[in-house]
Amino acid sequence: DAMVIQNPRYQVTQFGKPVTLSCSQTLNHNVMYWYQQKSSQAPKLLFHYYDKDFNNEADTPDNFQSRRPNTSFCFLDIRSPGLGDAAMYLCATSSGTSGRAPYEQYFGPGTRLTVT
Amino acid sequence: GQQLNQSPQSMFIQEGEDVSMNCTSSSIFNTWLWYKQDPGEGPVLLIALYKAGELTSNGRLTAQFGITRKDSFLNISASIPSDVGIYFCAGQNFGNEKLTFGTGTRLTIIP
Numbered sequence: 001d002a003m004v005i006q007n008p009r010y011q012v013t014q015f016g017k018p019v020t021l022s023c024s025q026t027l028n029h030n031v032m033y034w035y036q037q038k039s040s041q042a043p044k045l046l047f048h049y050y051d052k053d054f055n056n057e058a059d060t061p062d063n064f065q066s067r068r069p070n071t072s073f074c075f076l077d078i079r080s081p082g083l084g085d086a087a088m089y090l091c092a093t094s095s096g097t098s099g100r101a102p103y104e105q106y107f108g109p110g111t112r113l114t115v116t
Numbered sequence: 117g118q119q120l121n122q123s124p125q126s127m128f129i130q131e132g133e134d135v136s137m138n139c140t141s142s143s144i145f146n147t148w149l150w151y152k153q154d155p156g157e158g159p160v161l162l163i164a165l166y167k168a169g170e171l172t173s174n175g176r177l178t179a180q181f182g183i184t185r186k187d188s189f190l191n192i193s194a195s196i197p198s199d200v201g202i203y204f205c206a207g208q209n210f211g212n213e214k215l216t217f218g219t220g221t222r223l224t225i226i227p
Contacts, residue, residue, distance in 0.1 A: 004158075031213050040202060042204060043159070043217060045215075048213065050213060090159070092158075105149075105161070107151075107160070
């Protein structure tokens with residue numbers, strides 16, 4: 001089945017120690033998104049890639065970076081995690097092509113990040 | 117950024133009851149999406165609506181795209197235990213690859 005995969009599902013890191021979360025997709029979608037979600041709040045968009053074009057949200061801290069080496073993979077790098085960065089991180093994709101539903105987003109299962 | 121208002125914020129119902137929730141916006145959208153999120157999982161797309169006035173069903177779920185394009189409704193009939201979770205609406209406009217999410221409705225089923 002075509003899907004969005006996130007690894008690991010649970011990640012523990014130490015305060016200030018860089019961490020990388022990964023996302024892969026078998027949907028061959030053009031657009032990939034990273035969201036941060038805290039305690040039952042709505043997901044908050046950090047940034048997204050439309051193909052290779054990177055789009056950062058204005059309020060995303062510089063501590064968060066992203067890489068998309070190819071269509072299938074996208075990474076979220078947190079350079080110096082703080083206690084406030086503990087959250088669920090969600091990856092999503094959308095096709096981005098013309099048609100009725102180019103931007104329906106399909107989410108992965110998420111990575112729960114704990115900062116100690 | 118903008119968030120859509122969902123009501124109610126939470127619901128406590130008994131199994132078998134019908135559920136209604138809605139989502140309102142101060143601006144119009146061209147597409148409305150409804151997602152369900154289980155604890156510890158990512159949101160799952162339930163229903164997508166593309167046209168004002170559109171009524172779409174997915175099993176026991178029915179959603180409507182408000183005629184003003186500023187609201188949407190989701191109904192669940194004959195609720196079952198696996199309906200428990202948080203329901204998010206999301207609005208989208210043509211040519212914009214980003215979603216605007218609602219504040220969420222938490223559904224709990226009382227034994």
